[in-house]
Amino acid sequence: MSDFRNGFTNVAPASADMSVDAGLRGFMLGVYNKLALGLVVAGALAYVTGNVPAVQQLLFVQGADGRIGLTMLGLIIQFSPLVMLFGSMFFMKNPTAGGVNLLYWAVVSTIGAGLGILFLRYTGGSLATTFLITAAAFGGLSLFGYTTKRDLSPIGTFLIMGVIGLIIASVVNIFLQSGTFYLIISAVGVLLFSGLIAFDTQRLKMTYYQLGGDQQAMGVATGFGALNLFINFINLFQFLLAFTGGRR
Numbered sequence: 001m002s003d004f005r006n007g008f009t010n011v012a013p014a015s016a017d018m019s020v021d022a023g024l025r026g027f028m029l030g031v032y033n034k035l036a037l038g039l040v041v042a043g044a045l046a047y048v049t050g051n052v053p054a055v056q057q058l059l060f061v062q063g064a065d066g067r068i069g070l071t072m073l074g075l076i077i078q079f080s081p082l083v084m085l086f087g088s089m090f091f092m093k094n095p096t097a098g099g100v101n102l103l104y105w106a107v108v109s110t111i112g113a114g115l116g117i118l119f120l121r122y123t124g125g126s127l128a129t130t131f132l133i134t135a136a137a138f139g140g141l142s143l144f145g146y147t148t149k150r151d152l153s154p155i156g157t158f159l160i161m162g163v164i165g166l167i168i169a170s171v172v173n174i175f176l177q178s179g180t181f182y183l184i185i186s187a188v189g190v191l192l193f194s195g196l197i198a199f200d201t202q203r204l205k206m207t208y209y210q211l212g213g214d215q216q217a218m219g220v221a222t223g224f225g226a227l228n229l230f231i232n233f234i235n236l237f238q239f240l241l242a243f244t245g246g247r248r
Helices: 022-051 053-059 072-091 097-114 117-121 124-147 153-176 179-211 215-244
Strands: 060-062 068-070
Touching: 022 053, 022 097, 022 117, 022 179, 022 215, 053 060, 053 072, 060 117, 068 072, 068 117, 072 097, 097 215, 117 124, 124 179, 124 215, 153 179, 179 215
Parallel strands: none
Antiparallel strands: 060 068
């Protein structure tokens, strides 16, 4: 659960021209195309790591109690996205489009590979159903963020702090192993990442106006925008599984 915030500056919606703009549509389409391709790649990798025995055994292990765990390689892959995201905050002070693109695909690939564990925990039908629900919710929330005249920036700090609290609560529950606490965390996670989808979409729109046609900067913004929305989508999907996923 990570929300990557680098590479953007908040701009109040009132400061931008909200008229229909072909350049803005092209910019947003570039973000969504990259996001869609990232979801396809992540899904394909998850299917391979979760269903191909030779690969599955490298990453996941089943304990005597039937619980699915991670091998050492699985742990490395599971935590690699967080390491890369936090590391980029320190090492990408002046990001380039190429550097951000590399970061995006590295994060997509490692998250996708780690998601293979979901195929061992949930039925394929429930995964497909939850993905469709997530896609529909994402579309509606992103559309709201794109079209609303309300400034969503005041809730941004609240949402980010909420995600930090969610991470802490999730770590605590690793030791508590409380099913009730897990459901509470999942419900809060659904609300937080739903808000972040709308917030990040509006912020992307404002970023486009702020950049004023700078193509190099827009290349960077496209990569960071797709990365934020990808992470929001994946987290929303996983939290929804707590309510819609059918356990094996």
